[in-house]
Amino acid sequence: MRHSSQRLAAPNPATYTPRQQAIHDEIASGPRGGVRGPLAVWLHRPDLAAHAQDLGRYCRYDSSLDQRLSELAILVTGRVFGSEYEWQIHKGHALKAGLDEGLIEEIRCNRRPEFTDPELEVVHDVARAAHEARNVDDALYARAVQVLGEARMVDLVGLLGYYTLISLTINVFKIPPLGDGASELADG
Structure with a gap:
C-alpha cells in the first residue's frame, strides 16, 4: 500500500x-x-x-509496568489511532515481551481478545476505555486499582498519554511506516 x-x-x-x-x-x-x-x-x-x-x-x-503490559497498552493506542508506524514498531516489541500472536491479531482486528491474565485484561480495558470514552467508569477504575495497584495505574495513564502524543504526531504529520510494507491496520 x-x-x-x-x-x-x-x-x-x-x-x-x-x-x-x-x-x-x-x-x-x-x-x-x-x-x-x-x-x-x-x-x-x-x-x-x-x-x-x-x-x-x-x-x-x-515505569512500574512490565514490558508485556506496556506493549499491550501501546498496541491498543496505536490501533485506536490507526497509527501504522507505531503499530509496526511495537508489534515486534510486544512479541519479544511475550504477548501472544493471537492476542495481537485480535487487537489489530479491533476485537476484544479473550484473556486468562487479569493484568493484561485490565490494561486492555483501561486503554480502550481511556481512548474511546476519554475516561474509565468507576467499576473499571476499581478493578484496575485492585489488579494493578495505584502506582501502576498512574504509570498506565501516563503511558497512554505519551503514546497519544506519539500517535497524534504520526497521524498529523503523516509519518509513514518503515519500508514498503503493506498496511496492517487498514483492514482491521
Whole structure:
C-alpha cells in the first residue's frame, strides 16, 4: 500500500542548530539507538523533543509496568489511532515481551481478545476505555486499582498519554511506516 506523503520531514542534520544536534545526540545515544519517526519530527522544536524523549524514556523503560503490559497498552493506542508506524514498531516489541500472536491479531482486528491474565485484561480495558470514552467508569477504575495497584495505574495513564502524543504526531504529520510494507491496520 502506498502511503500519502509525509507532511513534515525531520530537519536536515546538515542544518541542525547546536540545540538540535545536542538533543539528537542525546536521543541517539540512549536505549532507542536512533532518532526516527515522531522524535525526528519533534527536532523542529528541540525542547519539545528533549522533554518528550525524557517522558518517553520513563514510560518505556523505567515505569512500574512490565514490558508485556506496556506493549499491550501501546498496541491498543496505536490501533485506536490507526497509527501504522507505531503499530509496526511495537508489534515486534510486544512479541519479544511475550504477548501472544493471537492476542495481537485480535487487537489489530479491533476485537476484544479473550484473556486468562487479569493484568493484561485490565490494561486492555483501561486503554480502550481511556481512548474511546476519554475516561474509565468507576467499576473499571476499581478493578484496575485492585489488579494493578495505584502506582501502576498512574504509570498506565501516563503511558497512554505519551503514546497519544506519539500517535497524534504520526497521524498529523503523516509519518509513514518503515519500508514498503503493506498496511496492517487498514483492514482491521
